[in-house]
Amino acid sequence: MKKLILCVVVVLAGAAAGYAQDRLLGRRTPQNYDSINIGYDGRLAFVRLRFASGFGGFGRRGSGREPPWAHDYPTADIHMMKIVNELTTAGPHVDGSNIYSLDDPDLMNHPIAYMSEPGFWSMSDDEARGLRTYLLKGGFIVFDDFRGQDWFNLEEQMKRALPESRFVELDAGHPIFNSFFEIKNLGFLQSYNASQSATGHPTYWGIFEDNDPKKRLIAIANRDNDLGEYWEYSETGTEPVDFTNEAYKFGVNYFIYGLTR
Amino acid sequence: MLEALFRLLFEYRPVVFKQGEFRFAPTSGSYVALGLAVVAVAIVILSYRRALARAAAPAGPQGGQPGRTLILLALRLGLIAVVALCLFRPVLVIKAAVAQQNFLALLIDDSRSMRIADGPAGSRGDFARQQFTDPSQGVLKSLSDRFVVRTFRFSTSAARLATPEELSFAGGQTKLGAALEGARQELAGLPLAGVVLVSDGADTTDAALRDALLSMKAAALPVFTVGVGQDRLARDIQVDRITTPRRALKGTSLLIDAVVRQTGYAGETVTLDVEDGGRIVGSQSMKLPPDGEPASVRVRVMAADAGTRVLRFKIAPREGEAIAQNNAREAMVEILDRRERILHYEGDPRFEMKFLRQAVKEDKNLEVVTLQRTAENKFLRVGIDDPEHLLGGFPRTREELFGYRGLVLSNVEASAFSGDQLRMIAEFVEKRGGGLLMLGGPRAFAEGGYAGTAVADALPVVLDRAVHTADGDNLATRLSIRPTRAGESHAVTQIAGSEAASAARWPDLPPLTSVNRIRAIKPGATVLLNGIDDRRREQVVLASQRYGRGKSIAQAVQDSWLWQMHATISLEDQTHENYWRQLLRWLVDDVPGAVDVHAITDRVEPGETVTLVAYVVDPAFVELNDARLTAYVTAPSGAVQELPVQWSGKRDGEYHATFTAPAEGIYSARVEATRGGKTIGSSVTQVRAVPSDAEYFDATMQAPRLQRIADETGGRFYTNADLAGLPEDLQYTGRGVTTIEERELWHMPIVLVLILALLSAEWALRRKAGLA
Known part of the structure; x- marks a missing residue:
């Protein structure tokens, strides 16, 4: 735990995130993804999924030019990889990340992907097929940064990709919460007010291979939670350190799980 | 043909010259003749001296031909010499067997291969019957006139033949050595002129003939072999x-x-x-x-x-x-339905580990226990069946490590191990007989600092000491993977339904990346897969070698999981799963346990003795000579026989037991080992007791083997073409009760031919020179 706190401090002081933020986004949406993607070279890299917004997500927040999938990009992505690099032996890229759509062939070279704001997510048929193939082949997807009614859109979109699938609520006993850190209290970390949550507190839901809880988890959804927010703002001091630490613990566990199961 | 010509010119068979002693037997008249011959020679020389002198003169009507005169002189002298030689009565003194005073062993092959119908009249057996079973006809008639013939039939061993009907030609094996030895021993003490062996020469036993032939040579007993059948089958x-x-x-x-x-x-x-x-x-x-x-x-x-x-x-x-x-x-194969335990040590969290486990998760015969290092001294254990299992990380004792049959070292650097652990890993292959697989990555091979370690000795590839250890800056090379010639036909690389389909499939697979630039393999190693980079340079991707009792495999790529995930691979594609299942099954193929038993041969004739050989080691795979072993042999009837298994005394950890397999069927032998009251382990093997059909394989007449038997013992090899000379040849073996015979040589046709040739040559020369 001390090491994690130290790492958070390191990240807080790091210039890389600011560099990436200014250089790659500057709070604007990237348009030419190939030019900023680091691609695949055998090493782990953060992958953020982009999608067309079904609810006019552009301009919903921030500067008015940011699509919902890009929330916290790229700072959260870089910070997360820096933490993984500092704490584990995974040796990921810390100098860039990737943005792919679900029907992008290059997505297949990265079996862990992150989606922000799935409440605004809509898919073409090709993307639905791409997601299905990705997950059934062995990919793992993390849904983050959504609350309340967003859940229903997420469920609906996932049904398009995997009609047979169903989300199952996970408890702290699931291996994903013990893959690196032992996260015993799933309710400690909160991003939204209880009134904004469907259940009054964050919950974690998963889709299992063949809908069998004994098998591999192929997707996890941080329902009524926003880990990416903590990852992004860990350098600013605007979020409580305990919460930030907890958000990183979830993130590290997700990556270790996605790399090993 | 040659033999007939020889006999025409020299009157006797070659054996007479071979066995006989050359001598002269002159009479008093011979010396008178010698005197006359000397006079004749003197006259000849004198008469030719003048001619020689003339010939030596530089000019003249007959000068300048000294050579021709000398030839004429030589021809004339030669003629006189031949005649003089004949007058001294040259003879061959030879020991001839006394009729009916000597015994002859006649051995007739009674094995199944004698039923093959490529004899001169029907089957090989028919030919043997015609020639050697009826004393009133065939070769046996001539033999019986001269010898007391003792006939044996043989397949696995020799037995006296009482009646021709006993020849059934049903023997499952042919043991020529045993047959010769058996007949020799049975007739020991009798005046034995020789042995006649009638066979197609197809010895189906692995035992060398040499021992039997040595005893025949020691007894100076010639074996006359008669080859039946053709030495080449038409179709x-x-x-x-x-x-x-x-x-x-x-x-x-x-x-x-x-x-x-x-x-x-x-x-x-x-x-x-x-x-x-x-x-x-x-x-x-x-x-x-x-x-x-x-x-x-x-x-x-x-x-x-x-x-x-x-x-x-x-x-x-x-x-x-x-x-x-x-x-x-x-062929008998034992198909085992057991789970083979493999320890997979993964140095970094990476997708290779995840997809490897996924690929073999449905394989009920592979149990992969993964020790995943997630941080310094922090491990994730996957697939363990005991909470205490691998709690302290990689095994620190041989007993713990050697409990696995396979070991996968995946991107874990050499410095993660102690010196003893590195030696343990090498011994895991060399002594324990396990399978070691090293997977590529920045912490593997030379990049992982293995050069110069005990593990490097075990690996099939050469590690470059100049390569720096992992520092995270290794650039990955994209490699298109292709099987080598050896790889195309290897079980591991079969990723499609047939060998041809598999070879065609490899170029379609997406390229992988490697940070381990391996160019050279050890002597004796085999490369199964090569990688070709963008500049068409080749490097080793998959290689293997035997090391001690086990095998080691090197796979120098870091992301074979792309064969599962890549966009060009369909969801239904099983390439990745098949590859890893085959690779891990090969890794643990035939890895021995603490107790390992096998029969010397997995097939015996009903009634034959089976020898079991068991090897016993302790958990650290040190050979044990003081273990208590019991074999439980289950016969085809279901009856169980309990046998003690004794230390062989020849080799550490080796135990032997024997049992007889009287009935036809499969015998299952389970050997259990204990030591100090504790169970070490058990092992099972099977033996089939069935009549052999080996007689029908390589069933052409084996002339070289029969020729060798005859040559080494001083006998002779016959076929149907020259069989008629056998009885006479046997008469002059010099063995048994013999009488001394003198054979005159002066009246051999060759003498007349020689005299006529000398006369004709002299006459022709004179005609040419105008002297006649």
Whole structure:
């Protein structure tokens, strides 16, 4: 735990995130993804999924030019990889990340992907097929940064990709919460007010291979939670350190799980 | 032909000259003749001196021809010498067997191969019957006139033949050495002139003839061999050899090599079928090679059913084949339905570990225990069955490590191990006989600092000491993977339904990346997969070698999981799963346990003795000589026999037991080992007791073997063409009760021929010179 706190401090002081933020986004949406993607070279890299917004997500927040999938990009992505690099032996890229759509062939070279704001997510048929193939082949997807009614859109979109699938609520006993850190209290970390949550507190839901809880988890959804927010703002001091630490613990566990199961 | 000409010119058979002693037997008249000859020579020389002097003169009517005169002189002197020689009565003194005073051992092959119908009149057996069983006809008549013939029939051993009807030609084996020795011992003490061996020479035993021939030579007993049958069959196909593993895991796709040989059907296409209990479980068509040349064919068989399987490899007999029985061969394979434990140590969290586990998760015969290092001294344990298991990280004792049959080191650097652990890993392969697989990555091979370590000795690839250890800056090279020539036919690289489909599939697979630039392999290692980079440079991707009792494999790529995830790979594609299942099954293939038992041969004749050999080691794989072993042999009837198994005294950890397999069927022997009241382990092996069909393989008449027997013992080899001379030759072996005979040589036709030749030559020379 001390090491994690130290790492958070390191990240807080790091210039890389600011560099990436200014250089790659500057709070604007990237348009030419190939030019900023680091691609695949055998090493782990953060992958953020982009999608067309079904609810006019552009301009919903921030500067008015940011699509919902890009929330916290790229700072959260870089910070997360820096933490993984500092704490584990995974040796990921810390100098860039990737943005792919679900029907992008290059997505297949990265079996862990992150989606922000799935409440605004809509898919073409090709993307639905791409997601299905990705997950059934062995990919793992993390849904983050959504609350309340967003859940229903997420469920609906996932049904398009995997009609047979169903989300199952996970408890702290699931291996994903013990893959690196032992996260015993799933309710400690909160991003939204209880009134904004469907259940009054964050919950974690998963889709299992063949809908069998004994098998591999192929997707996890941080329902009524926003880990990416903590990852992004860990350098600013605007979020409580305990919460930030907890958000990183979830993130590290997700990556270790996605790399090993 | 040559022998007939010899006999025409020299009057006697070659054996008389070979056995006889040359002498002169002059009379008093011979010396008078010698005096006359000397006078004649003197006259000849004197008369030629003048001629020589003239010839030596530089000019003159007859000058300048001294050479011709000398030749004439020599011819004349030669003629006188031949005549003088004859007057001194040259003779051969030879020991001839006294009629009916000597015994003769006649051994007739009674094995099944004598039923093959390529004799001069019917089968080989018919020929043997005609010539050697009726004293009133054939060669036996001549032999019986001279000797007291003792006839034996033999297959596995020799037995006296009371009546010709006892020859059944049903023996399952031919043991020439045992037959000769048996006959020699039975007739020891009798005046034995020699041994006649009537056989096709097809010795089906592995035991060398040498021992038997040594005792025949020591007794100065010549063996006269009579070859029956043809030394080349006109039309025949034979399944020459089958190479199968002794054991295999259930669900393994076995690639089995068969060697086929034929005469008369070159270029034709046939199908080699594999039957298991009458059900075809594999099939492969092949084009038959040129006559007499062996051709190898590889057939794929799925080890689907556990237990002892007798696989029958068969080519359907063709029209006009001489022997149909040699178109099929059987092999026994034990299909094991057990879980083989593999320790997988992964140095970094990476997708290779995840997809490796996914690929083999449905394989019920592989148990992969993964020790995943997630941070410094922090491990994630996956697949453990005991919470205490691997709690302290990688095993620190041999007992713990050697409990696994396979070890996968995946991107974990050498410095993660102590010196003793590195030695343990090498010993895991060398002494324990386990399988070691090192997977590529920035912390593997030379990049992982293994150069110069004990593990480097075990690996099949050469590690470059100049390569710096992992610092995270290694650039990955994209490699297109291709099987080598050896790889194309290897079980691991079969990623499609057939060998050809597999070879065609490899170029379609997406490239992988590697940070381990391996260019050289150890002597004795085999490269199965190569990688070609963007600049067309080649490097080793998959190589293996035997090391001590085990095997080591190097795979120098870091992301084989792309064969599962890549966009060009369909969701249904099983390439990645098949590759890893095959690779890990190969890794643990035939890895020994603490107790390992096998029979010296997996097939015996009913009634033969079976020898079991067991090896016993302790958990650290140190050989034990003080273990208590018991074998439980289950007969085909279900009866269980308990046998003690004793230390051989020859080799550490080696134990022997024997039992007889009287009834036909499969005998199962389970050996249990204990020490100090504690169980060490057990092992099972099977033996088939069935009549052999080996007689029908390589069933042509083996002239070189029969010739060798005759040559080494001072006898002679006969075929049907020259068999008539056998009785006379036997008479002059010099063995037994003999009488001294003198054979005059002066009246040999060759003497007359020589005299006439000398006279004719002199006359012709004189005619040419105008002297006659």
